[in-house]
Amino acid sequence: MNESYKPEFIELRKWLKDRKFEDTNLIPASFPGTGRGLMSRTSLREGQVIISLPESCLLTTDTVIRSYLGAYVAKWRPPLSPLLALCTFLVAEKHAGDRSPWKPYLEILPKTYTCPVCLEPEVVSLLPKPLRAKAREQRIRVQEFFASSRDFCCSLQPLFSEAVERVFSYSALLWAWCTVNTRAVYVARRRRQCFSAEPDTCALAPYLDLLNHSPGVQVKAAFNEETRCYEIRTSSSCRRHEEVFICYGPHDNQRLLLEYGFVAARNPHACVYVSQGWDCFWFLSRG
Ligand SMILES: C[S@@+](CC[C@H](N)C(=O)[O-])C[C@H]1O[C@@H](n2cnc3c(N)ncnc32)[C@H](O)[C@@H]1O
Incomplete structure (x- = not known):
């Protein structure tokens, strides 16, 4: 069902047009x-560019550096990870509400999300054992990420009238x-020197x-240095x-659930994980 008439999409299209996104x-x-x-x-048609998003619409660490957070990021030691910079910016802009120039996108x-890190423990306990272990690793990773954000977020207090612990709460950073x-x-x-050595490869691309x-389609997606747009070209007709x-990668359903919070029907990359140890022994000896 067409949703382009919805006010949030009308606002987003206006915002994109102002940033030179052509229809x-x-x-x-x-x-x-x-x-x-x-x-x-x-x-x-096969080979057609289906979407071409100008650089001005992308939210990257450049956006963060150019913003009011830039000076705080630049002087922070040890340098912040690019991911933490992006997440801090998202939370701060979300908190700014109507004052945020990114509001049409944030809206x-x-x-909420459905990745295992967001699920209640009772739900996680129903997942198959190998996935449960991955879900636990993911939770620990996010908890460590949150812990690593604390001191930097405290340094941002001069920018907020509300206590930063409330603005940059665990749930806000988890959402980001x-x-x-x-x-x-x-x-x-x-x-760049102002960031840690972790790869700086993530860009949010509104719309x-x-x-x-879909695991069944092929696309070519990349930032085009000549047009300065992020472009997606399809190899399948529609x-x-x-x-x-588009295809997020040749992921099995465990990976899709962990990283994206869903599983794909008729996934040619689907596979079954078997636990090591007694479970596996039991399974094989019955086979
Ligand atoms: C890049 S977003 C795509 C747009 C998203 N559906 C939305 O409404 O904003 C990725 C998310 O879309 C959902 N998604 C993507 N492909 C899906 C599929 N084949 N089946 C179900 N959900 C899917 C998952 O929640 C995933 O985390």
Whole structure:
């Protein structure tokens, strides 16, 4: 069902137009099975560029450095990770509400996520054992990420009238972490002294990040240095008024659930994980 009439999408389209995004063959819609995604307005040919998003629409660590957070990031030692810089910016902009220039984008982001780190422990306990172990590792990673943010977030107090512990709470940083993890595209950037050595490769790409995954399609997606746009070219054709998919990678369903919070039907990369030790012995000896 077409969703382009919804006020949040009308605002987002205006915002994108102001940033030189030229219209597109794609419109937001909701689909049975995959939920919100993008639908083709016309039929799409193999090899066609389906979306081309100008650099000015991308949210990257450059955006953070140019913002009011830039001076705080630049002087922080040891240098901040690029991921923490992005997440801090997302939380601060979300907190700014109507004052944020990113508001039209923030408004269409999910309020909650379904990655295992966001699930209640009773739900995680129902997952298969190998996935449970991965979910535990993910939770620890996010908890460590949160702990590593504390001192830097405290240094931002002069920017907020409210206590920073409330602004940069665990749930706010978890939301930002999931936003980056489930939606960012890959755009490599050179290392800068103000950031730690972790790869600086995540960019949030408003509107383009409404594209859902299908393991059965092939696309070429990259930042084009000549046009200065992030472009996606499809290798599959698509009929008018169908959902347009991209492929997030050759991921099995465990990886999709961990990283993106969903599983794909008819996934050719699906596989079964077998635990080492007695479970495995029991399974094999019965086989
Ligand atoms: C980049 S976003 C795509 C747009 C997203 N559906 C939305 O409404 O904002 C990635 C998220 O979309 C959902 N998603 C992507 N592909 C999917 C699929 N094939 N089936 C179900 N959900 C999917 C998952 O929640 C995933 O974390």
